[in-house]
Amino acid sequence: GENVEQHPSTLSVQEGDSAVIKCTYSDSASNYFPWYKQELGKGPQLIIDIRSNVGEKKDQRIAVTLNKTAKHFSLHITETQPEDSAVYFCAASPGGVNKFYFGSGTKLNVKP
Amino acid sequence: EAGVAQSPRYKIIEKRQSVAFWCNPISGHATLYWYQQILGQGPKLLIQFQNNGVVDDSQLPKDRFSAERLKGVDSTLKIQPAKLEDSAVYLCASSFLQGVGTEAFFGQGTRLTVV
Numbered sequence: 672g673e674n675v676e677q678h679p680s681t682l683s684v685q686e687g688d689s690a691v692i693k694c695t696y697s698d699s700a701s702n703y704f705p706w707y708k709q710e711l712g713k714g715p716q717l718i719i720d721i722r723s724n725v726g727e728k729k730d731q732r733i734a735v736t737l738n739k740t741a742k743h744f745s746l747h748i749t750e751t752q753p754e755d756s757a758v759y760f761c762a763a764s765p766g767g768v769n770k771f772y773f774g775s776g777t778k779l780n781v782k783p
Numbered sequence: 784e785a786g787v788a789q790s791p792r793y794k795i796i797e798k799r800q801s802v803a804f805w806c807n808p809i810s811g812h813a814t815l816y817w818y819q820q821i822l823g824q825g826p827k828l829l830i831q832f833q834n835n836g837v838v839d840d841s842q843l844p845k846d847r848f849s850a851e852r853l854k855g856v857d858s859t860l861k862i863q864p865a866k867l868e869d870s871a872v873y874l875c876a877s878s879f880l881q882g883v884g885t886e887a888f889f890g891q892g893t894r895l896t897v898v
Contacts, residue, residue: 675825677825705886705887707889712891713891713892714787714874714876714889714890714891714892715826715874715889716889717886717887717888720886760825760826762825768831768838768839769814769878769880769885769887770828770831770838770839771826771828771887772828773825773826773827774825775823775824775825776823776824776825
C-alpha cells in the first residue's frame, strides 16, 4: 500500500516568516494530494489540495507544489501568523477509490 | 451546512470493556470513513463505506472492532473487548462522492482512553 512520509515533525518560525513542510509518497498511482490542518481538540480540516496533472497551486498565503517524478509534494505558508499554529497533515490518495493515506504530521508553532 | 457529528466526545473505559461510537455524516454524503488517530500520528483508515456497503476494511482489527452503517446514513463503530493500545482519537469523515479527488470532511472525533 501507499506510504507517506512527512518532515519535519515540528517547526517553529517567527511571525511573518515562511514555513515549508515536505512529504514523499511511494505509490506512483497516487493522484490526489490534500493538506489538512488540525487544531487542538478538532478534526482535520482541508486547507488546500492538488491533483497529479498540476505542478503548483496557490491560495492566498498557502501554496502546494508537486513533483511526480520524485514523488514528493510540499506545503508553503508565507507571512505566517500566530493563528497558523496547528498540526498539518499531508495525504495521498491512489486512483480508483477516495482513500487517504496520511503523513505523521508537522506541529507548526508561529511565535509572535 | 451542518458538519460531521460524532458522539461522545470523550470516553474512558477499563480494558476488556466494550465501547461504541456514533457518527452522523453530512447530509447527502455517500462515503463514510472511520479513522484511528493515535497521539502524535496521522489518521489511519479503519473502514470505508459507500452508502451502506463496505469498500475497504483491510485495516480493521476484526477480532475486536466492528462497524455498521444502517440505511446508508449514520454509522457506529464498536470495540469489544478494548485493549490499552486502542487508546486514540476515533475520527469519522464523509465525502460526497467516491471518486478520486473528493474532499473528506472530518468530525471532531471521540477521544478514547482505555485504562
